[in-house]
Amino acid sequence: MRWIGFSNFELVYNGRVILLDAYYDRGSEYPPLGVKAADIKTADMILMGHGHFDHMSDAAAIGARTKALLVGAAVTTDKLLTQPVPVQQIKTVTGRGGEVMKFDNFTVEPILGAMASRPRRSPR
Numbered sequence: 001m002r003w004i005g006f007s008n009f010e011l012v013y014n015g016r017v018i019l020l021d022a023y024y025d026r027g028s029e030y031p032p033l034g035v036k037a038a039d040i041k042t043a044d045m046i047l048m049g050h051g052h053f054d055h056m057s058d059a060a061a062i063g064a065r066t067k068a069l070l071v072g073a074a075v076t077t078d079k080l081l082t083q084p085v086p087v088q089q090i091k092t093v094t095g096r097g098g099e100v101m102k103f104d105n106f107t108v109e110p111i112l113g114a115m116a117s118r119p120r121r122s123p124r
Helices: 059-067 074-080
Strands: 009-013 014-022 045-047 070-072 090-092 101-103 107-108
Touching: 045 059, 059 070, 059 074, 070 074, 074 090
Parallel strands: 014 045, 045 070, 070 090
Antiparallel strands: 009 014, 101 107
């Protein structure tokens, strides 16, 4: 497991590369991560936490280049369907159980989670 900045993680198991989120090219508003989307040359699957740009904005480009399976909830995959990536590479999941994806020597089962919110500061 390797953290690649922000919410991006790379998992490697038995020669398979799984990316958790895909937000590398962040523009000028944020400091660079030291890795760009174009630097990602190998990926078998990209699991996106949710459909906000800061979790998936580079998924289509990386998926098109690497042929990775792009997995996310409907709000995420609906956005991907408007991008130049083959529809066969896009998998919509609900995360409510039973959506097991089998690969060589491992399985992936997406589960529904909740996005954490930041605590609000009380006004002074």
